[in-house]
Amino acid sequence: MQIKYLRLYLMIICLYGGRPAFAQQKARLNTGWEFLKKDLGGIWEAVRAEEKGVPPGIPRWEQVTLPHCFNARDAVDPDMNYYQGAGWYRTRLNIENPYKDGHTLLHFEGAGQKTDVYVYTTRVASHVGGYDEWIVDITQAVNDFRKTEAFQQQFKGNIPISIRCDNSRDLESIPSRLSDFNVYGGIYRYLNLIYTPTTSFDKVFVKTEVDKEGKQGKLNISVRFNDAAKVNSDEGVIKIIDPQGKVIQQSKYNLHTVAGDIPLGLFTVKKPQLWSPDNPALYTVEVTASESGGAFKQTEKIGFRNFEFVDHGPFMLNGKRLLLKGTHRHEDQAGVAAAMTEGMIRQEMLLMKDMGVNFIRLGHYQQSRIVLNLCDSLGILVWEEEPWCRGGLGGEVYKKQARQMLTNMIEQHYNHPSIILWGLGNENDWEGDFSTFDKEKIRAFMSEQNDRAHRLDSTRKTTIRRCDFCKDIVDVYSPSIWAGWYRGTYNEYKQTTLEEFNKVKHFFHAEWGGDSHALRHSEDPDKAFVNIKTGNGADERAGDALLSGGDARVSKDGDWSETYICNLFDWHLKEQEMMPWLTGSAFWIFKDFSTPSRPDNPIPYVNQKGVLERDMTRKESYYVFQSYWTTTPMAHIYGHTWPVRWGEPGEQKIVKVYSNCETVELFLNGKSCGVKKRNSQDFPAAGLHWVVTFNKGPNSIRVVAQKGKAIITDEINQVYQTDKWDRPAKMILEKIADENGFATVQVKIFDKNNVQCLDAANWISFSLSGDGVLQDDLGTSGGSRKVQAYNGRATIKVQTNNGKSVVGVQSPGLQTVFLNL
Template sequence: MRKIKIFCFALLWLAQNARAQQQTRLTTNWEFLKQDLGGIWEAVRPVTAGNPESLPLWQKVQLPHCFNARDAVDPDVNYYQGPGWYRTQLDINNPYANGRTLLHFEGAGQKTDVYIYTTKVASHLGGYDEWVADITQAVADFKKTDVFKKQFKGKIPLSIRCDNSRDLESIPSQLSDFNVYGGLYRYVNLVYTPVLSFDKVFASVTLEAGRQSAKLNVKARFYNPVNIPSAAGEIKVTDPAGKIIAQTKYSLNNLDGDSQIGSFNIKKPQLWSPDDPSLYTVEVTVNNNGQTCTHTEKTGFRDFKFVDNGPFMLNGKRLLLRGTHRHEDHAGVAAAMTEKMMHTEMQQMKDMGVNFIRLGHYQQSRIILNLCDSLGILVWEEEPWCRGGLGGEKYKNQARTMLTNMIEQHYNHPAIILWGLGNENDWAGDFPEFDKEKIRAFMKEQNDRAHRLDPSRKTTIRRCDFCADITDVYSPSIWAGWYRGVYTEYKQSTEEEFKKVKHFFHAEWGGDSHALRHSENPDKALAEIKSGSGTDERLGDASLIGGAARVSKDGDWSESYICNLFDWHLKEQETMPWLTGSAFWVYKDFSTPIRPDNPIPYMNQKGVVERDGTPKESYYVFQSYWTTRPMAHIYGHSWPVRWGDAGEQKMVKVYSNCDNAELFVNGKSYGTRKRNSQDFPAAGLHWLVTFNKGNNDIKVVAHKGKTTVADQITQEYQIDKWGKPAQLQLEKINDADGIQTVQVKLLDNKGVLCLDAQNWVTFSLAGDGTLLDDLGTSRGSRKVQVYNGRAIISLKTNGGKSAVAVQSPALPSIILNL
């Protein structure tokens, strides 16, 4: 069997260049099979349409596509881990004489084999790095066959096998708190290049002379499968305004390895920063026998420093890193996010004030890195050595390769400042042996590798204290107010950990919140928590049963509590001048196989937006601290009914970055308050008010300089007391554009809404409609804990009739005909 060379190092120019080489995203005309085949012949053998013996049955899909788009959050099954096949037929017409035809994979999970007809042309191990398969020879050979002309009518059959089966000798560990997805969940590109092209171009930047000048060095690695001995070309450097500021020609007599092809002195460079993410363009050409290949890179001029036992500096000035984390995961598609989805998500982060992101826990899409560059978001990117211990040579070789690929493929992004070498490597479980010294030895090896590949950036890990001295920057475990302790211990815990290392960063803090669940007494659980016993996460703390009292187990998982926790952390960070920064975990709720009992099964609910990007109330807490564009948000947009006694005073909170704000309830002013970040909660923008029974109109008017912003909501106030839930009430609350939405309420035996109920409910559907479930959201899960005595779900009517049923343990089921 012929194997054509596979390149594990992706060609970085593929996303930018269509002028001198041609690329096409292969998104349509794919078929998918969620199982294995008996062999490659089953993917390409002749079949007759409609023949019941033409098995197995394939389904039509578009790329990107993930095996686990729905089953990752199906409450009744484990998510699928195994092989799956994709197939399509290509028109191959390379315009370059003797040119190369390539398939560029931006990421495929987790092990991938590529076939042209029955010939395997490439294999790749690793679900997150980019790679290229050269199919030139296999296509040429197949075009000579009668099968090409007769059976496939001039098209090239392409078949791809992806496999995310469990494998202890592969990273990341299956003990990780995220799904190890399968499929072609990032874009696949068909690329035509001249016979000589670029594999990579490395643009390294050094600021000099008080940042009034900079040196730009350019190296190239060529893709040269026929061993052309020499080449010549040109380099152009363009400033952010599109003006060419430097150019030169080069010639080489040896194309092996990485070749220095240009060096430039740039006067008064525009510095890249979160406030002004100025990007320069480096365009490189190579010429051979009348064919020209052009490669384009973006780069930026900036320098940074983690001050010894001090803060973080960017371009000579202190910058508090205001960060979050990201998984590639989204409602309805899992890892198969489109470019539009990614852009929307990253812009939403920027609008919240994020200037730093940790991409956990694996190399992420080139699209995300490009967005971080253009939006001005600094990056910690991480290899997928996550939990489980340390395997054998196969395991370590994969880690070596994936770290190398990540650094080389994303080398030019000015947004990146940290290479993450691992996550929670103190977490045993995949192997009989857990040897700390062996883990330390491999961590040192990876640390050396990262510095050798890229001396300009720092290395880091999170939560592995026995390796804290190896990397340049260390992040310990501090979960004040969630897994351990109370949130008022945050500053003290952070100071203690800060003193233990030279360069400190706080990655991962926060807690879960069940979207649409609110509380009149959110901090109640803190009274049961023993303070002074540490704020780190320990084995078993994530469990919802057993162990010491902790908010993660004993709290109400309300949006109200998590807003207080975030609010406290953020106000404290403003009083910590030595702090480099922090990144709360995590920006968006994401699926995980190890949390089946969470209020939304198989969901980690620590995001400030839901899995579909819908903001929770906590989004606006961060926005009030981290942004400058005037905003004001009354807490409770997703809290339709509050409760208490008649005449009881209730707190209304407004999250705003404005100088002052005035609150009105039912037309009555409750006065103007000045914002003061140290006046907890809500930076002093909180009022005690008396609600009327029934509906109450709440409005705030806030001022920042000469700018005025306002926000308003309506909340019902319930004074009727309730007993235990005794009955379900099901009603349709919306019907538009073929989508119907229903809501179930839990009532006591007197028909009073049980506003603190947290019972489980399960929706089901019969008839013509389709239930919009398995989305991993509060409104898109057929099994879910109720939020304040209610739960919502929607369905597509498909133009027909349906019946929705709701079950809840120990309560009579109910059916609604639609």
């Protein structure tokens, strides 16, 4: 489909006369693909015709669309390890390059982890690395195949393209399979077909500089041509366009060679509009090379900004202090794994911006160009990282890949104004992939990578997280501080951070927070503190992530409730407001993601530290950050997903409201509980908390918040249960919703007296027989067939297909229950 529209576009150009205005004709190859989740005996199996005696379905291919990931569902399958091996893709393309002697390219935005590309039976390229972009010139192979008998007879004038991806385990490859995330397989970012004339750029580099006062900006522009480019013209044009779309400079350049990186000119812009999170002003640089067969034009978005990590002090942007308010991101989404569409990525990034994020660390690999473009346009500063993560240091093959991936990341994302930090590694003190662990060799290679990063880009800083024996090598260092989760309590955060801040010249705090099981709430969230040692540091140590053994810690002994994690976030955020020396921090992580390292979590194989679930459903903690980091008026009563609270009759309970408004009034069952003023240092909820007495049974809670002239309201209903429960004795299963072809079923846990056990965290296993399809393997609280109960209940959906099905629920020690749909 994409090729048809590309041909139509080119035909329209020809009909209206003149050569194409753009040499780079580009189309996404999303449809028309077949996929095989196994290896083949050889490339012939991908292209041989069934009419030559091969039985149909050997092997059996399935139709898919790109982007596509091998591990869309099995990454969070509770009963098995995710697939690591080879997978094949194939399609047939009608290739019609409109340029005389032009080039036909396949542009991969990312495919994991090792990839081979074939035209018919000819392997035209191989690539190692799952996260950088790369281009394959298939021109010669296509021309050669057109001369064969198979071109006309078997493939009817189309070009067979086959692609083998492989994410098999390999110790001499980065990232380490000991990493706390899945190393996915597949063509999980967009794949593009590109037609270019003989003269075409591989990259355009725009080095931007601006003084602190913003009086003058400088642009130093250079280009690198594709390997097969030729000098067919000695003239080109450069345009500089301001954020409003006005051409502010235009000049010609002379071209005499296509070898190496070619400087085209130095330009100045007086009083440029400065790029910042509040005003992400983007200029456009257009570079055109003309030739008889067409005009090649490449467009780059750039921004003017000046930043500084003050020695032993805060972060400065454009001469003013900016507290970096950050999070982290993995490319991972329920139902598709790494194969996130542009729409999904945009939705996720907009949710970050709406929460008040102005900084992001992209962990732990180069991410999609779509992400970086959105960071530029939304105003989100970036730490981007090469995938040297855990395991130690391998041999020359290992180091060669690391060198190349660092180089590719910097060169491919060089022009993005959002990027301020190049990450060289993560947790490189974590050994295990090799029989020896040599700190000095790791230091030597870290120094080599640090020098490489500065040589490739002198305008940005280097950084690593959690490798103390390398902290003196990089420009900015982030130690391990997990106060209130892996070590200590959250009220140790400020002192611990100050101690770490004083150890380095430039400090940043990446990774803090903790897990929360969505829809689980607690009346006593901090109860685990009783047995936890304080004054023993707040770093994560070997074994701390396990759910058994070792010292008492919240990560093992806490209740994993949304209530607790809101308290932890709340405390950290209030403290950060009173730390004038702090550059900033990035909590881990914005959205839950899959990991092979955590099979025993309440949602198996899911790291649950996000403020969103894996399908982008917001947890309560999202609003804690919003209340501290945003200015648009908002108010949110804690407990929208907490239908039943519990306690003694007449017992006083706390109600919290997260809001950035100046004043908030709370109403319980229609009666005012008083007006409170926001004070960020009054924990919890910045002083917006009330101690109230609930009625037994239903209660309505409403707030009216005011900020300036704006009035914001929010309300919820909660049942207050005073009946005490004994241990779990039985389950009751019921359908609670049925819409758009999907039925939602809920199981509840009761004691022998039919009182719901509101603290029950039993393991629940859903099953289904019949015409329907269980909506499982999504890695969410309501999309997993095996999940821990949240407050004595669990839900899942069934696609009914207008048929009959039977849902079953099992839980150890309880009688299995069934429900007919």
